Amino acid sequence: MKHTFSSRGARYFYEDIMVANAGIVGTASTKTTENVEEDEWDHIIDVNLSGVWHAFKYAAPAIRRAGGGAMTSTGSLSSRHTIAAWNLGAYTASKHGVLGLTAYFASELESDNIRVNCVCPGGMATNIYESADWPPEQLEVFLKGMAATKAQGRHAIYPVCDPREVAMAHLFLCSGEASFITGQSIDADGGGFVRVFAAGAKMTF
Amino acid sequence: MDKSSNAHQNAAEKAKTGATAKKAMFRLDNKVAIVTGGASGLGRAVVELFTEQGARAIIADINDARGAEVSEAVNALGGKALFIHTDVTQADDMRAVVQYAEQTYGRLDIMVANAGIVGTASTKILENVEEEEWGHIIDVNLNGVWRAFKYAAPAIRRAGGGAMTSTGSLSSRHIVSENFLGAYTASKFGALGLTAYFASELFGDDIRVNCVNPGGMLTNIYESAGWSPEQYAAWKKGLEDTLEQGNKAVFPVADPREVAMAHLFLCSDEASFITGQSIDADGGGFVKMFSAGARSVFGS
Numbered sequence: 001m002k003h004t005f006s007s008r009g010a011r012y013f014y015e016d017i018m019v020a021n022a023g024i025v026g027t028a029s030t031k032t033t034e035n036v037e038e039d040e041w042d043h044i045i046d047v048n049l050s051g052v053w054h055a056f057k058y059a060a061p062a063i064r065r066a067g068g069g070a071m072t073s074t075g076s077l078s079s080r081h082t083i084a085a086w087n088l089g090a091y092t093a094s095k096h097g098v099l100g101l102t103a104y105f106a107s108e109l110e111s112d113n114i115r116v117n118c119v120c121p122g123g124m125a126t127n128i129y130e131s132a133d134w135p136p137e138q139l140e141v142f143l144k145g146m147a148a149t150k151a152q153g154r155h156a157i158y159p160v161c162d163p164r165e166v167a168m169a170h171l172f173l174c175s176g177e178a179s180f181i182t183g184q185s186i187d188a189d190g191g192g193f194v195r196v197f198a199a200g201a202k203m204t205f
Numbered sequence: 206m207d208k209s210s211n212a213h214q215n216a217a218e219k220a221k222t223g224a225t226a227k228k229a230m231f232r233l234d235n236k237v238a239i240v241t242g243g244a245s246g247l248g249r250a251v252v253e254l255f256t257e258q259g260a261r262a263i264i265a266d267i268n269d270a271r272g273a274e275v276s277e278a279v280n281a282l283g284g285k286a287l288f289i290h291t292d293v294t295q296a297d298d299m300r301a302v303v304q305y306a307e308q309t310y311g312r313l314d315i316m317v318a319n320a321g322i323v324g325t326a327s328t329k330i331l332e333n334v335e336e337e338e339w340g341h342i343i344d345v346n347l348n349g350v351w352r353a354f355k356y357a358a359p360a361i362r363r364a365g366g367g368a369m370t371s372t373g374s375l376s377s378r379h380i381v382s383e384n385f386l387g388a389y390t391a392s393k394f395g396a397l398g399l400t401a402y403f404a405s406e407l408f409g410d411d412i413r414v415n416c417v418n419p420g421g422m423l424t425n426i427y428e429s430a431g432w433s434p435e436q437y438a439a440w441k442k443g444l445e446d447t448l449e450q451g452n453k454a455v456f457p458v459a460d461p462r463e464v465a466m467a468h469l470f471l472c473s474d475e476a477s478f479i480t481g482q483s484i485d486a487d488g489g490g491f492v493k494m495f496s497a498g499a500r501s502v503f504g505s
């Protein structure tokens with residue numbers, strides 16, 4: 001194995017980083033997709049999808065100048081699945097787009113030693129629903145629900161985590177340890193997707 | 206080997222000079238891991254990396270000479286590795302190695318179900334594969350993962366939770382119809398489905414179960430194809446040349462250590478919210494190869 005490490009030096013030795021993480025659910029996520037207004041649609045696509053494009057587009061030349069590095073985006077379970085529960089039509093479109101865009105960027109930047117990957121979180125206790133512009137009472141109920149689920153820990157049907165647990169996947173993908181991983185996505189959902197589906201199946205059958 | 210020994214020594218030195226000597230210094234401190242197929246290739250890289258990170262590793266493999274070599278190499282660097290002759294097609298062997306871990310170290314935290322072959326099934330089209338060739342590759346690559354997880358799960362549950370990973374392949378999700386990989390593809394699709402399903406059964410026990418899908422790696426796996434020495438030498442030379450090209454190659458070849466990193470991530474507490482998933486570690490090779498095909502078909 002004489003080549004063992006020479007090639008690793010050639011591949012992605014430097015790690016300079018862009019994390020395209022900004023995202024909203026927006027007011028688009030308060031109504032069915034056919035009732036979403038033009039400006040609501042544009043806004044969520046602009047932040048969630050075009051925002052990732054901008055981040056990668058402007059970071060790529062700088063990371064290339066640095067000799068290579070890594071970029072990650074934050075997708076969602078809605079990047080690969082249709083979770084038809086919270087008016088997530090526009091959100092789902094934006095997040096599917098993020099995943100496709102991220103993988104495509106990876107294919108264009110391989111020869112520049114820039115790896116590009118996506119992290120798809122499941123339940124996380126954050127402030128994202130502030131962007132839905134709900135009445136304060138509704139937001140409060142929602143946040144209480146999240147906190148209660150989080151308190152159940154790993155054993156909740158749809159577990160809610162501390163964002164740090166998901167940030168670990170960004171750390172891994174942006175570090176030299178992921179030197180052979182590009183164009184991929186990692187779901188960090190504590191198994192929630194499979195368990196929610198199983199709960200539905202149990203109810204049905 | 207040279208660099209990995211350095212890493213080991215660096216790690217050991219850091220441990221000595223570290224101010225918080227009592228605290229966990231490495232990501233797998235106090236963990237006990239079994240690695241099937243740990244005597245060669247990716248499994249060997251996993252054993253080296255895990256022991257550098259503080260784990261005690263048991264090499265579960267049928268290759269006694271290589272198993273002894275790996276455990277000696279790790280132990281010479283201050284790591285803790287043991288070889289136990291284990292055939293993943295034998296339930297008794299799997300049961301015994303898990304028992305050995307618990308008796309020797311008092312616990313089992315991690316199972317890496319990595320042993321795999323291409324076998325003589327991978328030298329011919331599917332309709333020409335013989336019953337025993339089919340039976341053997343499925344027994345190692347698919348049933349072997351089932352046995353590893355089946356016998357490890359109760360022990361890891363007794364330890365209060367832990368992590369298991371399997372080694373899939375790009376052939377776990379794609380049809381790479383170049384090298385007579387029909388039976389291999391069936392075994393690896395199966396291993397991925399099995400791994401994700403196991404995860405769903407073990408949610409409640411705090412045992413995470415994930416899969417790593419390598420792309421190109423330079424290992425000894427084609428020894429199992431029973432090729433002629435010339436054919437084997439030509440194949441190996443091709444891989445070495447590709448490894449030399451780094452990520453400029455259309456289908457880049459990894460040092461197994463780069464893929465072992467994904468096992469490390471998934472088996473460490475850093476992946477605490479990740480279960481039932483798989484990570485492709487292929488250096489973008491699948492997309493690049495498909496794109497090369499597309500360009501040749503449609504003109505660039």
Ligand SMILES: NC(=O)c1ccc[n+]([C@@H]2O[C@H](COP(=O)([O-])OP(=O)(O)OC[C@H]3O[C@@H](n4cnc5c(N)ncnc54)[C@H](O)[C@@H]3O)[C@@H](O)[C@H]2O)c1
Binds near residue numbers: 247
């Ligand atoms: N090399 C590649 O390009 C590649 C690509 C994708 C996936 N993989 C997968 O990686 C894993 C590791 O393979 P590798 O490439 O390191 O090959 P390798 O041949 O170098 O190592 C595999 C090890 O498994 C052991 N083994 C075989 N049959 C066994 C059995 N019945 N019981 C216990 N151990 C057994 C072998 O003795 C060997 O030490 C396999 O699951 C393989 O399918 C390899």
